[in-house]
Amino acid sequence: MLARSASMRDRIAMYNPNVLKIGIFGANCSSGRSATKVPERWSASWPDCRRLARMADEAGIDFMLPIGRWKGYGGATDFHGSTLETITWAVGLLCATERMTVFGSVHAPLFHPLIAAKEFVTADHVGAGRFGVNLVVGWNEGEFEMFGVTQREHDARYAFAQEWLDVVKRSWSERGEFDFEGQFLQLKGIRAFPKPYGDTRPILMNAGSSQVGQEFALR
Incomplete structure (x- = not known):
């Protein structure tokens, strides 16, 4: 998974020798991880997110991981x-920090894989x-x-995600034009440049958590 060069490992926290990585989860969402009405709850405003990221970067935190959330839960x-x-x-x-990794969380069924792949590469170069x-x-x-x-049946979600990810990975690695013919995706004349930063893919x-989900994650 950690497919980066030796020079990157020297400067990027996620590639250091420490096996245990420490990160911040859900800072892009109001209230963070606490469903509360207290006035001082996390706002997820951009200035607060940027300030938190800079503090975390300076403190040695390895990564920030957002929640892919499109609709709040309402209620009190x-x-x-x-x-x-x-x-x-x-x-x-990424523009506000120097050493830690910042993730994007993407719902495969809501993004075309080639649009997502291009966004990922752009972020990786930034x-x-x-x-x-x-x-x-x-x-x-x-x-x-x-x-x-329409959401697919549970196991089919991962079958689709595997095809989706196969397209993304091939767009990152293929130097020539290629077609993709799958159960869910049929794409013609794919060509994508630039490749990820340093010609090695992002984490x-x-x-x-299900059996099929864990098998997908391991691949």
Whole structure:
């Protein structure tokens, strides 16, 4: 997974010898990880996110990982009622930091793989190799309905995500034009430049907990 060069490992926290990595999760969402009404709850405003990222970078935190959330939960706390989109959020934080990795969290069914691949590469160049991808298959029916997208059956979500990721990876590595013919995706004449920073791909992660989800994450 940590497919970066020796020079990158010297300057990027995620590639240091420490096996245990420490990060901050969910700072792009209002209230963070606490469903609360207290006035001082996390706002997820851009100035606060940038300030937090700079503090974390200086303190030696290894990464920041956002939540892919499109619709808040409402109610008395309006948990995650305000959220910042994760790829543009990551690009901004990469510009504000020097050593830690910043992830984007992307719902595969909501993004065309070639658009996502181009966004990932752009972020990776902005961060000089410090961008990471958290690939999400999705579970929140309310969010999918908002986009007019029908969620697939559980195992099929991961089958689609595998095809989606195969397209992304090939667009990162293939030097010539290629076609892709899969069960879910049929794409013609794919050509994508530039390649990821340093010609090595960003860190990929997935938090699947089911058997099929864990098998997907291991691949």
